[in-house]
Amino acid sequence: MRGQNAVFRKNFSLIVAFLVLTSVTLIIGLVVAYQLTSKNIESEFVSKKTNVADQTIGPYIDLYKNKIFEINLYSGLLDSASAAYYADSVFHNYPFVNKLVFFQIVVSSRGRYMGNNLKVVARSVFEYHPHKKTFKESRLDDEANANDFRQMAERLTSYIARYDTLRGPGPDLQATFYNTRPGKVSFLNIPSNADLKAYHDLLKGAGSSEAFYKQNMMTFYLDPYKIKIKNVHPELYSSVTIRQVSYDPPDIDRTKILTDEVPLPGAFSDYKLYFSSPREHLNNEIYHRFLPVGGVLLVIYSIFILIGWLIYRNLSVNMKLFKLQYDFINNFTHEFKTPVSVIKIAGSNLKGDSDLTDRQRKHYGKILDEEADKLNELMNKLLSFTQLENKSITIKKDKVKIEAFVKGYIDTFKIKYPQFKLDYAIDAGAKYFYTDTVLLGSVFQNLIENAYKYSHPDMKELFINITLERRNIVFSFIDKGIGIPKNELNNIFRKFYRLENQYNQNGSVGLGLAFCKELANFMNGDITVKSRVGIGSEFVVTLPYEN
CATH class of the missing domain: 3.30.565.10 (Histidine kinase-like ATPase, C-terminal domain)
Structure with missing residues (x-):
């Protein structure tokens, strides 16, 4: 019996060791999973800012590459009224445009000289503002307008001067007619090849002195603070604002608040997107992502615990079965041993040398009969039980x-x-x-x-x-x-x-x-x-x- 108990204790100790090891593994797994999740969130805080910047600056890119380029479709024939319709569509779709200046330009060999025989003249200037149904005529002697016009006229004459009439426009054609500065973008509609050759002839003094050509120029004034910020990752960034490039907030505890920034392109180059999130905000996202991982680990842990419990139960059942079988063998042996012993004693007396009286003979016969019945009853019960279990009766x-x-x-x-x-x-x-x-x-x-x-x-x-x-x-x-x-x-x-x-x-x-x-x-x-x-x-x- 001591050996039996010792085996049971040894197996029980193995189960306890298994459960302890599994629990320690779970704790380590949870800690590692939490740390990895935390590192991943911090990494995403740095990497996902470009997604927010791309979504936020998307309307500006669309204005720059598509809407402004629509001016080419008018081939220099825009007037103040049609320019007003164009300006309305710009203000409607791009709220960060807060003013638009339209220049009607004439290129000829007469008038104000901008270079050699080529003359570029701003015949009229108009200003358009959002939420205003009317527009007003401006003046070229306005310093801002004069600078915008002069810079674009210089770009035009410089390009015409190096224009190759045999090869046609070079790869820098579109870049020449864009003039991007902080806060505004100017665009002069791109002349056709025929116009470019005519401008080249005028520049060389070979063109007709009576010929003139129309160009349209627009200057878009942009307000970066009116850009709609699209925070596509609110789980990472609690605050996304537009700040000047030189902005550096003082007295920020970097251990409690994470910050990062992305510079804005083109006309917004003096500004940046400024990202900030308190640790508590990121912790919420860490917990949100950690919970499924922790749940999976707990499920795996539960499966191992279930396996351990099944092993333990199996051991317990086996030990109980062993005890039942052990008791059965002992009791069954006793049940057989007692009548067999009695039968043996009665048989020995019957076959002994001494003479037995009829009463003694009957007594021993009765004992033999009763003990035989006991054996027969026990065997019949075992046989019947087996037949019942096997459904053989x-x-x-x-x-x-x-x-x-x-x-x-x-x-x-x-x-x-x-x-x-x-x-x-x-x-x-x-x-x-x-x-x-x-x-x-x-x-x-x-x-x-x-x-x-x-x-x-x-x-x-x-x-x-x-x-x-x-x-x-x-x-x-x-x-x-x-x-x-x-x-x-x-x-x-x-x-x-x-x-x-x-x-x-x-x-x-x-x-x-x-x-x-x-x-x-x-x-x-x-x-x-x-x-x-x-x-x-x-x-x-x-x-x-x-x-």
């Missing part, structure tokens, strides 16, 4: 007169145990029913025998009550025995299970109640028990009532 239903059947067993046990008080009661409607009398008799035999065996010497009583309930017949065996502890009620119908008490030290292999359970189930019925320690037990056998 069939039910032979006979018509059973209930009262006669019950009274027969009561009379038999009264003869066998004269001090056993037995009584019964039967419902008036329960006359007879069809069942297997042998199987039902085995149930009666075992339950009545148990009632006598597990009762105090002065309280050996049993009352059998037979009632009808719907389509079932119910046999209740009510005794005043020692009772069964509540925690044992689920075990008593298990094969080889024995209650440890003073009435069960010898003479039982733990098959009686298990045999009754198998018999009841085999006859499409059931058996249940209610018991209180020191008061008694009630075994209830329920079978189909067929009449």
Whole structure:
């Protein structure tokens, strides 16, 4: 027995070690997962800012590459009215444009000289403002307008001077007619190849002095603070603002607030997108992303715990099974050993040299007969149990007169145990029913025998009550025995299970109640028990009532 306990403790220690190791692994996994998630969030804080910048500056890029380029479609024929329609569409779609200046330009060989024989003249200038239905004519002597016009005129004449009439426009054509400065963009519609050749001829003094050509120039004034910021990653950036490039907030605790920035392109080059997030804001995102990972780890941990519990349960079941088998072997050996010993003693006396009287011979014969019956009963019970489990027997239903059947067993046990008080009661409607009398008799035999065996010497009583309930017949065996502890009620119908008490030290292999359970189930019925320690037990056998 010591070896058995030692094996069990060793296995239990292994399970405990397994659970501890699994728990430590879970904790390490959770810590590593949290740290990796935190590092990943901080990395995304740095890398995902370009996504916000691209989305935010997208309308400016569209204005620069598409909307401004629409001026080319008018081929220099825009007037103040059509320019007003164009300006309205710009203000509607691009709120960060807060003013638009339109220049009607004439290129000829007469007028104000900008270089050699080529003259570029701003005939009229108009200003357009958002949310205003009217526009006003401006003046070229306005310093800002004059500078914008002069710079663009210089770009034009410089390009014409290096223009190759044989090769056509160079790769720098579009860049020449854009003039991007902080806060504004100027654009002069790109002349056709024919116009470029004509401008080149005028520049060289070869063109007609009467010829002139129209050009349109627009200057877009941009307000960076009116750009709509598209924070496509609010989980990372709690605040995204537009600041000047030189902006550097003082007294920021970098351990509590993360900041970063992205410079804006083109006309907004003096400004930047400024990103900031408190640690608490990022921690929320860390927890949000960590929870699924932690959940997966907990599921894996639960699976391992379940495996550990199944191993532990399997060990416990195996140990209990081992104990049951061990007890069964001991009790079965004792059950066989006692009658075999008695038979051997009786046989030795019969074959001895001394003469036996008739009375002695009959006595030994009775002993041999009784012990042989015990052996035969034990073997039959084991054989029947095996047949029931393998479903190798069939039910032979006979018509059973209930009262006669019950009274027969009561009379038999009264003869066998004269001090056993037995009584019964039967419902008036329960006359007879069809069942297997042998199987039902085995149930009666075992339950009545148990009632006598597990009762105090002065309280050996049993009352059998037979009632009808719907389509079932119910046999209740009510005794005043020692009772069964509540925690044992689920075990008593298990094969080889024995209650440890003073009435069960010898003479039982733990098959009686298990045999009754198998018999009841085999006859499409059931058996249940209610018991209180020191008061008694009630075994209830329920079978189909067929009449």
